[in-house]
Amino acid sequence: MSEDKQQASGKCPVMHGGVTESGASNTSWWPEALNLDILHQHDTKTNPMDAGFDYRKEVRKLDFDELKKDMHALMTDSQDWWPADWGHYGGFMIRLAWHAAGTYRIADGRGGGGTGNQRFAPLNSWPDNVSLDKARRLLWPIKKKYGNKISWADLMILAGTVAYESMGLPAYGFSFGREDIWHPEKDIYWGAEKEWLAPSDERYQNVDKPDTMENPLAAVQMGLIYVNPEGVNGVPDPLKTAEQVRVTFKRMAMNDEETVALTAGGHTVGKCHGNGDADALGVEPEAADVEQQGFGWSNPSQGGKAGKAVSSGLEGAWTSEPTRFDMGYFELLFGHEWELKKSPAGAWQWEPIDISEENKPVDADDPAIRHNPIMTDADMAMKMDPDFCAICEKFMADPDYFRDSFARAWFKLTHRDLGPKSRYIGPEVPDEDLIWQDPVPAGNTNYSVETVKEKIADSGLSIADMVSTAWDSARTFRQSDMRGGANGARIRLAPHKDWQGNEPERLAKVLNVYEALSAETGASVADVIVLAGSVGIERAAKAAGFDVVVPFLKGRGDATSEMTDIESFEPLEPLADGFRNWQKQDYIVKPEEMLLDRAQLMGLTAVEMTVLLGGMRVLGTNYAGTKHGVFTEHEGQLSNDFFVNLTDMKYKWVPKGRNVYDIVERKTDAVKWTATRVDLVFGSNSILRSYAEVYAQDDAKEKFVNDFIAAWAKVMNADRFDVQ
Structure with missing residues (x-):
């Protein structure tokens, strides 16, 4: 050719x-x-940072006052390339922060503003995030100035908080400490839809019953942060929208009062943008060509004026003074009757039937022009839903209470995924302990670890009991939102103690022993639980010929019921735990996929997951003592037998029933062991088998023990933010 x-x-x-x-x-x-x-x-x-770079140390070197001063100046420094509405970027920056934090969902703790993930696909190109690429670019000069002392994640959330301050609402508080990621989180499940804004029916069993939305999702449609502003599937009906709003915000860990506060406070400032042809917008950032400089949604009709922008498609401000935090939202919503109209972009919105000229907000570009205020279908839901309306009336009767309620709800929204208060950094961290921060009191360190270990060893508990209880206490940790873990010993409190996966009857007997030891020695129950796991592993390793010491950090505290928001903890209940070869029921999702999900939430690598599971099997920690995957003649010894026998070709695997297999000797057809898919995937998946083979080798016995202990210590200490 x-x-x-x-x-x-x-x-x-x-x-x-x-x-x-x-x-x-x-x-x-x-x-x-x-x-x-x-x-x-x-x-x-x-990661472009140098080896050993620690953002949480670097941010402490930041000149916080100077940064805040620059942030406040930014709010009214309107740029020619992207002019500010009314000369104030406050509403824009609030939307940036809100849409970063608002992806959080309590079911798995994923999403949220804690990683700066809005910089990457798919979030940077969601339809609901139209033009936020410009908001981030407006922040670039500040990011450039302060460099690695401020993360994008912190900067975006701070921008929204400072915006409220500049509009008259003092912040309840703010914490730094969010660490940036440097690659898209492509494996977060945002929904199965294959197109943006597909009908919400696709993620509900019944769209008329919002609580049937597929878990762990919270937003009603692919590409939205919350609900469709025009109504359910774009059809206005405030009462139906109210139910979607209620469920969506509940799945973000918000109750009704917080939901109303956030809705009203969010719409007290700024405006919607729909003054143009939405179909004329260019492609989103990830689809745009290089000359767009990383921007998307080019608007041929904008002409450099903010008043011609198109984002949601609705057009107009909610209040008469959109750059001032006041009670104007309630005054307009409840002071007028509203009717449906279409925006210039063709979107449904509510406008007042009769309003005086002086109560209309001025044009975002030309103060000589006034326009009708608008409300979304979700705003009308605040007025028409009886429960939401009652909360609005409560706020209207006490403006100070509303301001405080919103400031607290905003703080919760923007800090929910930052973890416990011990992770907070900066001069504006509130003194108050909040129940949604999962507070844990400081634990006692004035006790003898060796004495406690001796008493545990003499308690009569089995290795399986000691290791299983420690694991069950620690496995609730989620790196997604830094919740759960062994610190606090919440396994002894409701709802944890009653979860099926914790074997409540067995657990109660073990905890009775630990609580007595705690009272006798001064160690917290949390420390005793973890230390007992160490005792069990050390005993099992010694039986296998290795004299080891499992690393232990004392000082965990014991939470109380008063420190525990029971409803908020329900989503942490494990539905499956492949490490203990258990799942609550059969699911559409394969057991091995559920294992990966739990391992990722716990912050484990594939190698750590492999060595932990193999060790747990030979220690006999399976749920209810089942023998699936216990490929050893020496149960209770910390050996590499699981991997040795898994990879031995003298055995064949024969399906026995749903998710159960017989391990059969090829020569005799005798059943040697039984197994589940979670066991056998380590011998069938090419990547996992490569790890299993490392641990099955004749020279791997000591490496296996050392690697198991290292991975175990990582799990036990994952939530020790007080010493990290």
């Missing part, structure tokens, strides 16, 4: 073998294969 023909055909004339096209992957040939990528997110190779 000639060179001209090569060029004309669009083929690259240079030979190369790298797959660089987005969405292309060698593994796409096998869509049903187990995808371990979720355990490999944020590989160090994606």
Whole structure:
């Protein structure tokens, strides 16, 4: 073929073998294969920071006062390339922070503003995030100035908080400490839809029953942060919308009062943008070509004026003074009757039937022009839903209470995924302990670890009891929102103590022993639980021929029921735990996929997951003592037998029933062991088998023990933010 023909055909004339096209992957040939990528997110190779860089140390060097001064100046420094509404970027920056934090969902703790993930796809290109690419670019000069002492994650949330301050609402508080990621979180499940804003019916069993929305989702449609502002599936009906609002905000850990406060406080300032043809907008940032400079949604009709912007499609401000935090939202919503109209972009919105000229907000560009205020269907829900309306009336009767309620709700919204208060950094951290921060009192350290270990060893508890209880206490940790874990010993409190996966009857007997030891020695129950796990592992390792000491950090505290928001903790209940070979019931999702999900939430790598599961099997920690996957003649010894026998070709695997297999000797057809899919995936999946083979080797016995202990200590200490 000639060179001209090569060029004309669009083929690259240079030979190369790298797959660089987005969405292309060698593994796409096998869509049903187990995808371990979720355990490999944020590989160090994606991180541009120097080895040893610690943002949480660097941010403490920040000149907080100077940063706040620059942030306040930014709010009214309107730029020609993207002019501010009314010369004030406050509403824009609030939307930026809100849409970063608002992706949080309590079911799995994923989403939220804690990682700066809005910089990457898919969030940077969600339809609900139209033009927020410009908000981030407006912040760039400040990020450039302060460099690595301020993360994008902190900066975006701070922008919204400072915006409220500049509009008259003092902040309840603010914490730094959010660490940036450097790669898209492609493995977060945002929904199964294949198109933006597909009808919300696709994620509900029954769209008329909002609580039937698929878990762990919270937003009603793909590409939205919360609910459709025009109504359910774009059809106005405030009472139906009210129910979607209620469920969506509940799935973000908000009650009705917080929901109303956030809605009213959020819509007290700023405006909606829909003054143009939405169909004329260009493609989103991830689809835009290079000359767009990373921007998306180019608007041919904007002409450099903010008043011509299109984002939600609705057009107008909610209040008469959109750059001032006041009671104007309630005054307009309840002071007028409203009717449905269409915005210039063709979106449904509510406008007042009769309003005086002086009560209309002025144009975002030209103060000589006034427009009708508007309300979304969700705003009308605040007025028409009886429960929401009663809360609005409470706020209207006490403006100070409303301001305080909103400031607290905003703080919760923007800090919910930051974790416990011990992770907070900066001069504006509130003194108050809030129940949603999962407070844990400081634990006693004035006791003898060796004395406690001796008493545990003499307690008569089995290795399985000691290791299982410690695991069950610690496995609730979620790196997604830094909740759960062994600190606080909430396994002894409701609802944890009654969860099926914790074997309540067995647990109660073990806890009776630990509570007596705690009272006798001065160690917290939380410390005793974790220390007992160490005793069990050390005993099992010694039986296998290795004299080891499991690392232990004392000082955990014991939470009380008064410190525990029971409803908020319900989503932490495990529905499956492959490490203990248990699941609550059969699910559509494969057991091995549920194992990966739990391992990722716990912050484990694929190798750590592998060695922990193999060790847990030989220690006999299966739920209710089942023998599935216990591939050893020496149960209770910390040996590599699980991997040795899993990879031994003298056995074959024979399906026995749903998720159960017989491990059969090829020569005799005798059943040697039984197993589940979670066991056998470590011998069948090519990547996991490669790890299993490492631990099955004759020279791997000591490495297996050391690696198991290191991974175990990581799990036990994952929530020790007080010493990290």
